[in-house]
Amino acid sequence: MENYGLFLGCNIPFKAPDIEQSFRKALPALGIGLEDLEGASCCPAWGTAPSFDKPTWCAVSGRNITLAEDRGIDLVTGCNSCYGILSEAKHFMDAHPELKKKANELLAHAGREYKGTSEIYHVSQVLHEMVGPEKIKQNIKYDLEGLKVAVQPGCHQLWPSDAYKIKEDNPYEPTQLRELAEALGASAPHYSRLSSCCGMGGMRTADVEKSLGLFAEKMRSIIEELDPDIIVTTCSSCFLQFDMSQPILQERGLIPKSVPVFYYTQLLALAMGFDPKEVAAISKTPREDIIKEIQSEKRLVKEVA
Amino acid sequence: MAIQLSKDKIDEAINTIIEYGGDGIQRCVQCGACSSVCPGVQAGFPVLCRLLIKKLQDGLLEDIIEEQSSWGCQNCNRCTEVCPQGVRPQEVVIAFRRYQANELAFSTSTVSAQMQLHDIGHAVFTEAGELREGVGLPGKAPTSAYNEKAQEEIQAILDNSPMAELGLF
Ligand code: SF4
Numbered sequence: 001m002e003n004y005g006l007f008l009g010c011n012i013p014f015k016a017p018d019i020e021q022s023f024r025k026a027l028p029a030l031g032i033g034l035e036d037l038e039g040a041s042c043c044p045a046w047g048t049a050p051s052f053d054k055p056t057w058c059a060v061s062g063r064n065i066t067l068a069e070d071r072g073i074d075l076v077t078g079c080n081s082c083y084g085i086l087s088e089a090k091h092f093m094d095a096h097p098e099l100k101k102k103a104n105e106l107l108a109h110a111g112r113e114y115k116g117t118s119e120i121y122h123v124s125q126v127l128h129e130m131v132g133p134e135k136i137k138q139n140i141k142y143d144l145e146g147l148k149v150a151v152q153p154g155c156h157q158l159w160p161s162d163a164y165k166i167k168e169d170n171p172y173e174p175t176q177l178r179e180l181a182e183a184l185g186a187s188a189p190h191y192s193r194l195s196s197c198c199g200m201g202g203m204r205t206a207d208v209e210k211s212l213g214l215f216a217e218k219m220r221s222i223i224e225e226l227d228p229d230i231i232v233t234t235c236s237s238c239f240l241q242f243d244m245s246q247p248i249l250q251e252r253g254l255i256p257k258s259v260p261v262f263y264y265t266q267l268l269a270l271a272m273g274f275d276p277k278e279v280a281a282i283s284k285t286p287r288e289d290i291i292k293e294i295q296s297e298k299r300l301v302k303e304v305a
Numbered sequence: 306m307a308i309q310l311s312k313d314k315i316d317e318a319i320n321t322i323i324e325y326g327g328d329g330i331q332r333c334v335q336c337g338a339c340s341s342v343c344p345g346v347q348a349g350f351p352v353l354c355r356l357l358i359k360k361l362q363d364g365l366l367e368d369i370i371e372e373q374s375s376w377g378c379q380n381c382n383r384c385t386e387v388c389p390q391g392v393r394p395q396e397v398v399i400a401f402r403r404y405q406a407n408e409l410a411f412s413t414s415t416v417s418a419q420m421q422l423h424d425i426g427h428a429v430f431t432e433a434g435e436l437r438e439g440v441g442l443p444g445k446a447p448t449s450a451y452n453e454k455a456q457e458e459i460q461a462i463l464d465n466s467p468m469a470e471l472g473l474f
């Protein structure tokens with residue numbers, strides 16, 4: 001089993017721990033071992049150190065990366081913001097020795113040194129590249145055939161592609177998450193705003209109405225073009241936007257209905273037969289009915305233990 | 306009225322942005338590719354990407370210090386991906402934001418995030434013990450939030466950084 005250091009960030013452990021639980025259940029069952037990176041902190045989020053000073057950002061990110069370096073393993077995260085921030089910090093430090101030196105001067109105060117020996121991966125990349133859709137297909141207990149999924153990969157695993165260890169062939173037409181959804185038996189068609197921003201992040205903090213405006217456009221594209229049964233994302237920030245803002249849009253009459261939303265590993269864990277009370281327990285946009293539908297008798301794939 | 310460009314103001318603006326990490330600014334040819342893909346511009350934050358760079362190239366650094374568009378930037382780097390000149394416009398935007406932040410021209414609502422990052426290592430934190438136990442996880446996540454040594458390390462980094470001089474923590 002290949003081991004990775006699990007970098008949790010802030011959103012997942014404190015707001016959506018059912019997503020964390022879905023990593024801990026589904027990944028080891030597919031041959032991916034997870035080691036806790038004890039004492040890991042915030043990535044740090046774009047609105048904090050990166051908005052003040054580049055070397056300070058790189059030092060705080062660098063400290064997190066050293067936790068994986070100490071163990072001689074690569075790091076995996078399920079938060080797109082963390083993935084973007086850590087990957088970019090690494091990209092800049094590895095390319096610019098003077099920046100790395102400045103970051104290491106700060107890290108020396110913490111008794112640490114960033115070396116650059118651990119890679120940064122996103123959970124979805126590990127599932128797509130290291131596990132692969134075939135193996136996922138072989139390990140599901142419930143088949144999602146007939147269900148239509150709208151995918152939302154999220155900005156910070158697409159751009160800037162030069163900072164990322166594994167990239168889409170064309171980040172404006174991403175296919176990895178579609179393939180992962182299809183591995184569960186579902187269909188995952190393209191829609192026109194597939195790679196559009198959901199409006200979460202700095203924008204939501206700066207101006208919630210502008211953020212909701214962008215999100216409403218995206219939701220209307222999803223509903224009008226696909227009318228999907230499920231929205232699936234591999235970004236915890238996107239997950240929170242889709243989950244907490246759909247009820248607001250519905251209340252204002254800006255969308256005709258809400259669509260149940262899952263982080264990809266939640267859908268995967270449900271398809272693998274794990275307990276929804278552990279892997280998909282927390283949401284504002286209702287999803288009980290679709291969970292029952294997913295884990296129904298008729299979808300049971302008999303030959304899988 | 307035509308804008309009076311002053312060489313001193315232009316040099317000061319360009320040098321400030323370069324100093325804060327936006328060294329691609331001089332390569333921008335104002336083609337506008339970045340703004341055409343920018344979700345911030347689309348959502349209604351006008352002074353991002355091309356227009357922000359234009360204002361800075363014209364030396365209007367201090368004149369736009371209160372401009373809020375930079376804080377609507379998602380740091381999504383669509384602009385970086387499409388720029389034919391290798392400017393990395395997002396780096397220019399965030400360099401301008403660093404200038405604003407270091408002049409304390411930012412929303413006071415973000416101060417608590419800086420304090421939390423300093424104190425427990427998390428910008429976003431809520432006591433989630435019950436929520437975590439409810440889904441079968443230990444109440445305390447294995448992060449800096451519950452790890453004194455980790456907190457000391459983070460404080461050692463931040464206390465020695467330029468951020469400490471702003472009196473945010
Ligand atoms: S990084 Fe910021 S400026 Fe660039 S495209 Fe994204 S929102 Fe616009």
Ligand code: SF4
Binds near residue numbers: 335339389
């Ligand atoms: S795409 Fe590049 S060159 Fe064109 S306006 Fe934007 S920053 Fe300037």
